[in-house]
Amino acid sequence: MSGLKLTNVKKSFGSVQVIKGVDLEIADKEFVVFVGPSGCGKSTLLRMIAGLEQISSGDLFIGDKRVNDIDPSQRGIAMVFQTYALYPHMTVRENMGFALKFAGAPKAEIEQRVAEAARILELGPLLDRRPGQLSGGQRQRVAIGRAIVRHPEVFLFDEPLSNLDAELRVHMRIEIARLHQELQTTIIYVTHDQVEAMTLADKIVVLRDGLIEQVGSPLELYDNPDNIFVAGFIGSPKMNFLKGTAEGSGIRLVDFPGQVIPSPVQLTAGETVTVGIRPEHFTDEGSASLDVTVEIVEHLGGETYAYARDKGAELLTIATDNNRLLKKGDRHAARFDPADALVFGVDGRRIR
Incomplete structure (x- = not known):
């Protein structure tokens, strides 16, 4: 398992700077939530950690290893997106094991890892179904299972619940919290929903305009905000x-x-x-x-x-x-x- 460290990380698209110098340390096994309004840079920062966006300047470490120029597949991370992106012609079992099969893992190992992920996510009865036969919450669990089978050092979640209805979001929040307790791995989770941030996080990173406004536990940010933006953003109903x-x-x-x-x-x-x-x-x-x-x-x-x-x-x-x-x-x-x-x-x- 690994923590992460970002040192003066910046990202520009042409002349537009969207991440303006982020310094952040994430401990091993910590559940960290990036939260902020739309356009604040939270998803861009997550994609930079994943290797899907190039870092313009600064350093990113996973464990003790600088990974700026390391291919995403070699970073030891797995990402769960807002859209499920499941293969409709494959069963749940095949979807969850596809990345391992593509990497040439032995069949017995694939079966063992898929079975373990299915147990954790309570997907056992659904393994032979196809995505079209699943509910939205079940599809999201399959997407999470596809990440689990890779045994990553770090899980990245990019607004995974935003496409679900209110009742399913509550249920999946509980499932993700339980998943973290069972897997005991590092999770970085992006959301614009401060209720998700408050209920899931060990540590919240509040972002605005490409900068970190404040970092702390949910109750620290609630009780002792550093500025009026954090005070108004954290808490429902708002201050x-x-x-x-x-x-x-x-x-x-x-x-x-x-x-x-x-x-x-x-x-x-x-x-x-x-x-x-x-x-x-x-x-x-x-x-x-x-x-x-x-x-x-x-x-x-x-x-x-x-x-x-x-x-x-x-x-x-x-x-x-x-x-x-x-x-x-x-x-x-x-x-x-x-x-x-x-x-x-x-x-x-x-x-x-």
């Missing part, structure tokens, strides 16, 4: 942001005239800031209060969210104990503890 100005030991909120909340950090008088409040930090006991009018209430069974604002202010997402009692048009005092709020400067960086 609420309120504009404010430092005044004495407090922050005067722009959208709530006359409302000054205690500042959880030291600020300079007149400083322009943004206050971030998670929806779940609105509670009935908070010492600060925002008077809002409820516009929409979403009852999700175990959770209920109210969407509210005051006179053209930004819409707030609020989760409180009494949301089941709220209805459209209600005036509501959205209370929170100022100590739970995060403060960001005009450059978007967290003020601690």
Whole structure:
């Protein structure tokens, strides 16, 4: 098994630089998720690790070996794509064993590896079926099985669940997490879905515009984001942001005239800031209060969210104990503890 190291890795397409200098270390057996909005460079970075895109500059190591100029087939990696790319005329068994057969592996070894992968993925009863006889989730498991039989040092997943419906995505998330526990290998997983990132990752790499914004465990990024981009991207529903100005030991909120909340950090008088409040930090006991009018209430069974604002202010997402009692048009005092709020400067960086 192997970890990876990227040192000042860059990628340009002509005069356009899409990866602008990435430094990252991934430990052996770690599950790392690259996450970010469309166009941030996460899939390009994954393809560079796979060898499907050439690195413009910088170094990539798998284990202790520099692999910039090593053929993809010699890197010890296996990749699972967004599309299943199964051979429709072959059975599941033949699809899973094809790469080994092409490489000239002995028949007995192919059968043993396919059987083991089928056991791990619970594909035994499906081995003699063809892709057209399988559901979307089953096809994705076959694609994963085709990677497993190669015994790679590193698994690469490029948005493998994006073509599945919501229920299947949840099921396959559990399957991939279980797969990592059983195989104990290094996995790098690309997604634009921060819920997938939060539920699967040991470590999340948040990317924007070809650069790493922050690296950390899911809860580290959730509780202690370095900047307003990470704070807004990690968490569902997303964090609420309120504009404010430092005044004495407090922050005067722009959208709530006359409302000054205690500042959880030291600020300079007149400083322009943004206050971030998670929806779940609105509670009935908070010492600060925002008077809002409820516009929409979403009852999700175990959770209920109210969407509210005051006179053209930004819409707030609020989760409180009494949301089941709220209805459209209600005036509501959205209370929170100022100590739970995060403060960001005009450059978007967290003020601690």
